[in-house]
Amino acid sequence: MSIPTSTSVVESAVIKAPLSHVWHLIKLQDFANFWSALKSSQWVKGTSDETDVVQWTFKDGTQLEVKQEEHSTINHYITYSVITAKPELSYSSVLSTIRCYAVTSGELEGSTFVEWTGNFSSDADAGVIQDAKFKRRDALADLAKAATKK
Numbered sequence: 397m398s399i400p401t402s403t404s405v406v407e408s409a410v411i412k413a414p415l416s417h418v419w420h421l422i423k424l425q426d427f428a429n430f431w432s433a434l435k436s437s438q439w440v441k442g443t444s445d446e447t448d449v450v451q452w453t454f455k456d457g458t459q460l461e462v463k464q465e466e467h468s469t470i471n472h473y474i475t476y477s478v479i480t481a482k483p484e485l486s487y488s489s490v491l492s493t494i495r496c497y498a499v500t501s502g503e504l505e506g507s508t509f510v511e512w513t514g515n516f517s518s519d520a521d522a523g524v525i526q527d528a529k530f531k532r533r534d535a536l537a538d539l540a541k542a543a544t545k546k
Contacts, residue, residue: 401522407532408511413543415498418508419472421542422494424450424464430542431535449479458483465491472496487520490528508543510536 411418421430428437433454440449440461448464459482466475473495478485492514499507512532516524 401520401525403516403518403520403525405514405516405525405528405532406511407513407529407536408509409536409540410499410504411508411510411536411540411543412504413508413540414506415472415496415508418510418539418543419469419496421539422472422474422496424448424452424462424474424476427452427535430538432538433531433534466493487524488517490514490516490520510539512536 425437425439427450428434431437433456434452435455436451436453438451440451443449448467450462450464452460452462454460460478461480462476463479464474464476466473468474473493475491475493477489477491492512495511495513497509497511499505499509512535514528514532516528
């Protein structure tokens with residue numbers, strides 16, 4: 397019997413860099429430039445002109461094709477879904493969003509608040525959610541390092 401679990405994850409971080417520095421890094425095809433778990437991230441050829449699909453190859457050999465579903469340079473967010481995976485995923489689907497907000501006052505004024513959510517299909521188990529939580533935390537730490545480089 398499986399353990400009932402929430403099928404969503406929300407991780408966030410305050411990055412001590414201006415919004416423009418952080419937002420510049422949030423492009424699906426460029427994630428390998430900051431996320432240390434990735435070996436490569438590149439456009440998938442042969443998709444339609446209206447579809448943005450990127451292949452992420454992780455250092456452990458896992459390959460995901462992610463499709464950009466939404467993008468806003470005004471509101472500073474992207475939403476993407478995983479459309480194929482090798483090896484196959486143990487769940488049906490996931491829709492993720494990364495949002496960036498400028499911190500405009502207080503001690504951390506001039507920093508960026510970044511939120512990375514994931515909404516999984518109901519067949520995702522507790523292990524999937526925990527894995528997503530820690531992958532997002534690691535990626536946010538890597539993003540902070542990249543955004544604060546001089």
